[in-house]
Amino acid sequence: MELNVIPFLDLQAINAQYREALTAAFDRVLRSGWYILGDEVTAFEREFAAYCGTKHCVGVANGLDALTLSLIAMGVGPGDEVIVPSNTYIATWLAVSHAGARPVPVEPDLRTYNIDPARIEAAITPRTRAILPVHLMGSRPT
Ligand SMILES: Cc1ncc(COP(=O)(O)O)c(C=O)c1O
Structure with missing residues (x-):
């Protein structure tokens, strides 16, 4: 075939x-x-x-570790929520759960396939500690 x-x-x-x-x-x-x-x-x-243009850089094993360690360094942990694109690569979600927090998915803007900024506000709660946008799709509205 x-x-x-x-x-x-x-x-x-x-x-x-x-x-x-x-x-x-x-x-x-x-x-x-x-x-x-x-x-x-x-x-x-x-x-x-x-x-x-920064003072420090710490080499780690992979992108998942970089995201996980960044969240932990920010103090994100159990009881916290982190907003992530619902259509991202799995590492975004895993970084949040590895840090002990809860990933909260937000749907994409269908013109760009990136997280829809207009939908983020509705996902924010008192437990929200971070928004983890991903420019995986990289496209812009035409
Ligand atoms: C958007 C995104 N975040 C994180 C990662 C994780 O990188 P790594 O495979 O080095 O853990 C990838 C890998 O493709 C990715 O596409």
């Missing part, structure tokens, strides 16, 4: 321009034998903080 797939995202094309830099970085890490934290992560943290 022939499968017609609509090309969605060509990561090879996007990353082609970084090929030499990425290969060199990978080779450097492989040769160092230091695969957890170490000089490379310290350098990344310093450079990314400078890029973001």
Whole structure:
């Protein structure tokens, strides 16, 4: 059976321009034998903080951990509610529940597929501690 797939995202094309830099970085890490934290992560943290114009950057294992740790660092925990897009990636929801809080889904704006700002207010309660918007869909109203 022939499968017609609509090309969605060509990561090879996007990353082609970084090929030499990425290969060199990978080779450097492989040769160092230091695969957890170490000089490379310290350098990344310093450079990314400078890029973001902030004092600090803490490297973590993945996006889910970054979201979870950010919520915990903000003091979000049991008894709290966090508003999330109902159509987001699962990590948004899991970060809130891993922090011990309750995710509250809000439906998207059908023009953008991002969280509908007009629906957020109705979801806010005295327990709301944060709104976690996600620009996963990235589109703008036309
Ligand atoms: C919107 C969004 N948030 C969080 C994550 C989680 O990232 P990770 O897979 O590194 O945990 C993803 C992953 O695709 C994502 O799309």
